Amino acid sequence: MTLSLLAELIVMPLIAFVVGLALVLMMRRVRARIERRIGPPLLQPVYDIVKLYAKRTQVSHGIMHDLAIVMLLGGITTSVCFLPVPGLEGLARQGDLLTLVYLMMVPMLGLALGVGSCANPNGSIGISRALTAMLAYDVPFVFVVIGLAVAYGTTSLPEIIAHQQSGGIATWGAAEMPLLAIAGFIAMHAMLGKEPFEIYVAPAEIATGPMAEMSGKYMGALFVMQSFQLYTIGALYVTMFLGGGENWLTFLMKLFAVVFVSVALTNVYGRYKTDKVIRFMWTWPTGIALAGLALVMMH
Amino acid sequence: MSENAGSRNPLQLRDQPETCRTADAEERSAWQRVIGRFADNCRARSLFVLHYCTGCGAIELPPTITSRFDMERVGVSPMVTPRQADILLITGYVALKTLKRVILSYEQMQAPKYVIGFGSCTINGGMYWNSYATIKQLDQYIPTDLFIAGCMPRPEAVQEVFLELMRMIDAGKANAWRDYYRNYDHYLANQQALFGPQWHTPTDIVAEAKHYGLMGPGTTGPHTRLLDQHAEWALDRIPEDYPERGENERSER
Numbered sequence: 001m002t003l004s005l006l007a008e009l010i011v012m013p014l015i016a017f018v019v020g021l022a023l024v025l026m027m028r029r030v031r032a033r034i035e036r037r038i039g040p041p042l043l044q045p046v047y048d049i050v051k052l053y054a055k056r057t058q059v060s061h062g063i064m065h066d067l068a069i070v071m072l073l074g075g076i077t078t079s080v081c082f083l084p085v086p087g088l089e090g091l092a093r094q095g096d097l098l099t100l101v102y103l104m105m106v107p108m109l110g111l112a113l114g115v116g117s118c119a120n121p122n123g124s125i126g127i128s129r130a131l132t133a134m135l136a137y138d139v140p141f142v143f144v145v146i147g148l149a150v151a152y153g154t155t156s157l158p159e160i161i162a163h164q165q166s167g168g169i170a171t172w173g174a175a176e177m178p179l180l181a182i183a184g185f186i187a188m189h190a191m192l193g194k195e196p197f198e199i200y201v202a203p204a205e206i207a208t209g210p211m212a213e214m215s216g217k218y219m220g221a222l223f224v225m226q227s228f229q230l231y232t233i234g235a236l237y238v239t240m241f242l243g244g245g246e247n248w249l250t251f252l253m254k255l256f257a258v259v260f261v262s263v264a265l266t267n268v269y270g271r272y273k274t275d276k277v278i279r280f281m282w283t284w285p286t287g288i289a290l291a292g293l294a295l296v297m298m299h
Numbered sequence: 300m301s302e303n304a305g306s307r308n309p310l311q312l313r314d315q316p317e318t319c320r321t322a323d324a325e326e327r328s329a330w331q332r333v334i335g336r337f338a339d340n341c342r343a344r345s346l347f348v349l350h351y352c353t354g355c356g357a358i359e360l361p362p363t364i365t366s367r368f369d370m371e372r373v374g375v376s377p378m379v380t381p382r383q384a385d386i387l388l389i390t391g392y393v394a395l396k397t398l399k400r401v402i403l404s405y406e407q408m409q410a411p412k413y414v415i416g417f418g419s420c421t422i423n424g425g426m427y428w429n430s431y432a433t434i435k436q437l438d439q440y441i442p443t444d445l446f447i448a449g450c451m452p453r454p455e456a457v458q459e460v461f462l463e464l465m466r467m468i469d470a471g472k473a474n475a476w477r478d479y480y481r482n483y484d485h486y487l488a489n490q491q492a493l494f495g496p497q498w499h500t501p502t503d504i505v506a507e508a509k510h511y512g513l514m515g516p517g518t519t520g521p522h523t524r525l526l527d528q529h530a531e532w533a534l535d536r537i538p539e540d541y542p543e544r545g546e547n548e549r550s551e552r
Contacts, residue, residue, distance in 0.1 A: 028371070036366040044374055047345040051385075054338035056410040057511055059382065122380075203379045215382035215409040 008090045009081050013228075015088075016080040016235075019252065020227030021045045023234065026256065027263045034267045045227065052220030059215050061118045068114025069221045075106025076228040083235050084157050086245040096155040097145055097240075104191075104232065107225060108134055111210050118213040126209015129274055130193075130200035136278045137190035137197070140285035144184040147293040148240060151177060161244035173241035179292030181241045186285040188233050189262050190277070196269035197277050205271075234259040335471075342385070342411060343469040344374040346461070349384035349408070351401060354391015356417045356451060363454040375461050381407040386464070387441075392420035392433045395493055398440060402490060405441045405479075406502035410511075412476045413464060416446040417457070425450055439489045442475035480508040481515025487522040497529045 024045045032039025060066055082100045084092040108130055115123040149155045151173075152163055164172050174181040190197040200209045214222055238244060238254045245251020272280065348370075350360055364370050364377060378384040381404040393401060405414065416437045419425035424435035437443050444467065447460045467473040479486060483504050491498050505523055508514045 032369070032371060037369040038372045039369075040371050040374060040376075041344075044345065047341045047374060050338065050341035051345040054342060057507060058409055059407075207379045208383070211383065212380045213382055219383050 005090075008088050012083075012085065012088055012090050013077045013080050015085070016077075016228055016231045017224070019255070020229075020231035023230040023256070023259050024227045026260065027230065030260065030263050031267055034264070045223070049220050049223050052223060053217055055216030055220075058217050059213070060218075061114075061213065064117040065114045065218070068110045068117075069218055071110030071113065072107045072225055073221055073228075075103055075110060076225050076232065079103035079106075079232055080228065082157075083232065083239065084161060084244070085235065086247050086251050089158060092157045097148065097157055097160070098155055100157070100236065101141070101145055104236075105134065105138075107229070115210045115213070120213045122206045122208075122212040123210055125206050126200045126202075126212065129202075129206075130210060132274055133190065133193070133197060133199055133277060136281035137187045137285075139282060140183050140289045141187040141191070143286065143289035143293055144180050144187060144240075147177060147180040147289065147296050148173065150293070151180075151296045151299070157239055161239060164243040165246060169243070172243040177241075177292055177296060179288050179295060183285040183289035183292060184237065184241060185258075185262075186288075187281070188237050189265065190281060191233050192229065192262060192266075194262065194266040196272045197281075198266075198271050199274050199277055202271060230259055231255070234262075339469055339471050343465040346375045346386055346413075346465070347378035347384045348375060348386045348388050349378055349381055349404065351387060351389045351404065352391075353397050354389075354393070354418065354420060356390030359451050359454055359457060360388075360390070363457045368454045368458055370458070370461065373461065373465065381405070382409065384408055385412055387412065387414045388417055389414065389421055389437060390417040392418075392425065392427050392430075393437060394433050396432075398434055398490075399494065402441060403500055403502075406500050406504065410476045410480075410513075411468075411473070413445075413468070413473055414441055414443045414475065415460060415464065416443045418452055419448060419450045422446050422448060434493070440486060440493075442478040442486070444473050444475045477513060477515075480504065480511075480513035480518060482517035483508065484517050484520030484522050487526070488520075491522055491525065496525050499526050499529050 025040070025042065028044065029039040079100055081090040082092055082095045082103065084090065112127045112131060115127045145155075148160065152160050154160065160173075169175060193201055200206075201211070202209060206212070211219065211222055234255045235251075237258050238251065242254045242258070245254065350357065352360065362368055370376065375386075381387070385408075387401070387405055387408060389401060405412070414437075416422060420427055420433070421437040421443070424430070424433060427433040428435065434440065437446075445460050445464055447456050449456060452460075464473060487498075487504075505519055505526075508518050
């Protein structure tokens with residue numbers, strides 16, 4: 001029992017990493033196709049990460065900067081272990097949706113600690129924007145989570161999946177609670193930090209913000225985090241609204257579909273200003289989520 | 300169209316033999332060779348470019364990046380900060396004022412790093428050959444891996460030079476960045492000739508060379524000794540030599 005759990009804790013992040021790399025590749029290829037380019041080769045995400053980790057020199061900005069990377073990768077790999085996938089439950093029975101929501105904030109807080117010790121103004125602006133964005137998208141997201149908890153009477157992810165899989169597509173979260181699904185999608189799209197909510201990366205404006213001072217292995221760790229992040233957020237949406245995965249084939253199909261929609265939307269939008277992001281997130285997705293919550297409670 | 304230019308001013312360094320880097324025992328082991336080969340291969344296929352576009356050459360880069368030529372096909376993509384970049388692409392003429400920023404950006408980049416001089420202006424001054432305000436040879440101030448000749452070089456030429464650089468990296472030959480550490484005194488001499496003896500950057504190249512084992516015969520010299528008197532980062536470690544400056548510096552913080 002303990003041994004199989006340990007094995008799962010090793011296998012789940014590995015799977016997440018590999019699938020995440022594929023998602024990164026898809027993201028870049030989709031962007032290229034929309035711009036009528038060919039796009040990067042198959043192994044480009046791997047080359048990038050290996051190249052960054054193989055840098056001969058790197059700049060550390062103190063112990064906090066180093067610890068931040070540990071916190072960031074630790075947070076994101078731990079949250080993967082709480083996310084049940086077909087055949088592997090990991091720690092999903094020990095924690096629940098709320099644990100996961102909490103854990104998914106850890107990487108951003110870690111990044112904030114690390115960037116704080118860099119003394120780069122672009123980094124400071126970037127991280128203040130990142131935390132502002134978090135404040136913006138977490139409000140609708142929390143309402144969505146409450147809605148799910150009320151609807152299913154539980155926050156346990158395996159039970160939520162079991163309930164959704166009991167009656168085919170008709171019992172999927174997205175079919176039963178379409179309003180919450182829409183609000184959840186917008187909130188999760190904002191979590192990915194892509195346009196139109198890309199306020200804290202903004203390469204042309206604040207030089208990638210929190211990443212401005214990251215070099216070599218630090219940047220490599222952020223590339224690893226990006227692939228984990230795409231996987232975690234996509235998989236969480238699939239788990240919450242698209243019935244989880246009956247098997248790996250359907251799970252991966254749903255996962256790639258969700259991330260594909262998000263990535264495709266990204267490429268047709270510009271970037272909102274910071275205050276516009278808050279205003280948008282606190283009106284539309286929050287309003288939709290509240291309406292969805294009301295519907296669920298009346299049911 | 301491209302020339303290999305690790306070449307330094309022959310007059311200045313005639314007494315120093317062109318040294319080959321000797322590999323230490325650790326590097327010679329088979330496992331290290333395999334790892335190094337793999338890393339070089341990945342380095343060649345993933346290049347982030349910092350476009351230093353104050354010259355007119357910038358206009359040739361959008362077609363190189365976008366759908367007509369699509370640099371990302373071969374793993375070359377633009378990056379916005381020197382910390383994340385691998386290639387420093389200097390497009391066109393470099394004014395004296397610009398050169399300071401170029402050197403600052405170059406020193407912030409993390410090794411292995413590569414410099415491409417873009418257009419005639421970086422090779423011999425181009426149409427600014429008799430200008431008092433521009434430098435004539437970029438590789439006197441920072442080590443340059445490749446040049447693209449022409450005014451303007453077309454995107455085909457830019458692509459070709461990226462492919463050539465990838466071949467060099469893959470073969471482990473794009474080592475101009477080591478030259479900056481190994482002959483820092485030479486580059487610093489040329490920089491100080493332009494900017495005066497007080498010239499220094501926030502990056503302590505000599506300390507970096509020591510830390511990463513990249514010291515060479517020309518790392519330190521008469522010009523790096525001048526740094527100890529002027530650079531802020533040096534003031535912390537030599538208060539006994541320059542007590543009054545060290546004290547002032549600390550009280551300001």
